[in-house]
Amino acid sequence: MDSRLQVVCFGLLLASFVAHADIQLDAQQAYPIVFADNLSEDDYLGELPKVLTVSRLSQSIADSPSAVTVIDRATIRASGAVDIPELFRLVPGMYVGANAGYVYNTNYAVSYHGMNTAYPGNMQVLINGRSVYTPLFGGVKWSELPIALMDIERIEVTRGPNAASYGANAFAATVNILTSTPSETPANTVLATHGNGRNEAFYRHAGKTGDLAYRVTTGYRQDDGLDDRNDFKRTRFANAQADYQLNLNNYLEFEFGLTEGARGEGNAQEDNIVFLPRTKQMNNYYGLARWKHQLSETSDFQLQAYHSYDRSDDETTSVNLRPLIALISPILAASLVSDSIYINNEVITERTDIEAQHIFGLGATIRAVWGASVRQDTTYAPHYLGNKKTDKFNLQRLFGHVEWRPHAMWTLNTGAMLEHNDFTGTDISPRASLNFKPHPNHALRLGISSALRTPNYVEEKFNQKYAIATTLVVPRLVLQQVLANKGNVNPEQIISRDLGYVGKLGGVQLDARIFSDEITEVIRLDERTDFTVPADVLLVNPTNVDTGLNSGSAKVEGFELQTNWKIGTRTNLLLNHSHMRIRETQNGLSRNFTKSMPVNTLSAMLTHDFKNGWDASLAYYQSSETTQLGDGDPVGLTRRCDVRVARKFNTSRWNGEVSAVVENLFNTHYEEFADYNTLNRRARVNLRLDF
């Protein structure tokens, strides 16, 4: 029996005696027992804000229309990664290559199921529902994101087209990065990392005043990039998030972030004429507001608006061009009005997006979401677009998705997105899947999903050239035209079919699928045959002017396996494998298209929690040979092993952790994406304090 109650009973008896004898004795004084008298009926009966609203509840993976990989906090921590894209090595079917090529260095070339370039644009990437790919090339400048890895709660990767939910660009896969809410964050956190080529420090503060919970993170990152490349980055950033519970049914969320810093650009081995090694400045910011309104127990409305701005201030002056032109004609060389050309490669992109969605349940069997959004992207890129105008790209969307569960064993998902944009007009991307769950631990999925990829500015609107005037009448201008887009490129189309299994066998969680992706109207950059210049302009590359166009079709077929094995309570093994082949089904693909995804990729991560606060993880990544597109080179089989050891400690004031990470433990020489991207063994130590 509870000692408290024993004392109460004894006290009562004694008090009864005393009371009977008409002598007052303060029981509390006589028995100084502290009781919890701060609990009231309100703690049991009081209304609580609805936390897991229909919009917050995601579909169970067993009911999902697509294959999903979840990278949670524990996995992020165990991986020892300091850059977000490194985590995608744990996603079966994904290729990750750190690349320091021409511009935006080092950026990661990340793509799913091939078709990867230095500027890949076939994935939708969202941070808390905000689309972060750049309108310029449709990909993500990963290091420019105002986000700290420590604020990320989980990353959900939908493998396969997901346009019905996320629109065009959710072509090959969708990456949804979710940060932790301020209310889940410790009051103060300091994180510092020191290691080969990398130093960074972050400070985060979280608090709550009344119904407002907030979090502010600031940080400085010094990244020396890859070995022997001019790709250093010095980045300062700040990010803030605030949640305001207006009342039981209304919730407001705000986000704000900014980044700025210097970047090393240009590598003489790749370009020793125009874009020479130099330092550029970048800065960006974004603001987001979201209103969540609970209409009923089973119905939520959400309105979200955000604006983002990104600027890259890049100027360059070429080498003396006279000796080069002299190879064509010494007279022409002598007639140039200047020795070199100056290029203003400033790029400013902005995005404004407003989206409304309504999620609701109909009875016990139907869950549906529908909504609409409008977006405007603007791009100012005088060098790339060939003019000083700010180009506008408008996008309107209407989407709907229904999950119907007629029986506990069956789930039918259907959905579609109707889109209209300035480049390709109106299109629709439907999707359907049928999930069969004969047992709560075993589910089979048969799915078909289509998506479109809208051509990006590189493919649709680039007019990139180098021009230098002469003192002559003819030619008055010497021109090298790099890209001269004809425009009117159709969207690239994918229809993906898959048969998947999601289940649990003892301690092993298994996700396996076989898939077949049919890609038509493939967009590529190819020689433009009809490019003409005025008679008084000398085009130095008449057979080498590119344009974006649709050409060829392909099929990607293979299987993927994802396992999570809980070996006892302290040990865990993640094991992922993909095997696929790309076939050309209609002529016209670029030369290395079918080699743009390694046939086999393997990733494994073993984590073990030792006693006394020690834990360790060992990761292994392997991918077979590949030749990536757009700036990529043939690279051979790569093998890499990373190790992380950590020690947690707790004092009454601090919770903390010290960890050490070694990447490429065996110092295996390997190249990623292109032959110039090498990374030798690197080590880092990391200290984290929560207080």
Added chain:
Amino acid sequence: MLKHQKKWVANLLASFTLALVLFVPYFAQAYTGITIVMSAPTDSNLEFVEAFKLELMNARSTNLRVKVIDLSEVEKLVVAENSELVIALGVRALEASSKLKLTTPVLGVFTPLPTFNSLLVNSKRMLGNFSAIVLDQPYSRRFSLIKTVLPEAKNLGVLLGPDSSSDMDDIREVGESAQFNILQESIQLQTDLIPHLTTLLGVSDALMAVPDSLVYTRETVQPILLTSYRHQKPVFGFSQSYVRAGALAAVYSSSKQLAKQAAEISIKSQQLSSILPPPQAPKYFSVALNYQVARSLNIQIADENVINKKMLALEGQP
């Protein structure tokens, strides 16, 4: 907390009987009417009053009159102290009623057990004329709900705070006899909430919430439910509101059910020279389930009625 119910009740009964034998003359103050004192006219209180009156009417065996006082509308609580049984709805009402003449029997409803204990001592009242139907469901009942809803759950996480930490032994004892492995973390500061919760979720199959004014509040409901959801671990709440907010399931007693029990006590105690039974757990209960959460966590659960029936069968109730 109504903890380890059997032992608790046995001990309490022993003390009660002893007190009764020794001091019967002190208690005797037969009541002919009932005054219901409400802390405030909340929905649950009003529903209680209505259901209580109906129960008395249906009982026929009694002619107890019912008066209702809304504490938020009177300056001073005035009750016909020598002829009334006072049923206090809510902590504030119970506190005010505890200051009435010591001979006036007071039955608290909508009161947490720790608060009742505290009032009992502070008011210098005695069991026998001061009792309650507490809000806390017995742990045995809470464990049978978890067993019924999630039969495969073995490791249960329990996060305790200053109010609830003394319950640990009872939770462990009852939990282990129900074949659960109880994993526990205790916190003294709200800043420790998430780290300890995260540790707990890493090793538990589900989390069982225990009322505590530091751990389970209106402010912490979001981080607790979100963090648990992210770990894909269900939470078993202790109230209907917790289930609405996002817990998977809870046992609770509705105002009607509490009114039924209170009516039974009122009638029986009148016949027993107005001596109230010891504080007791809710006898009648319902089960609240959150099907949307279940669906999202890929947990297949039976219909509420089926689970209710199973639970009743487990307790030997019809």
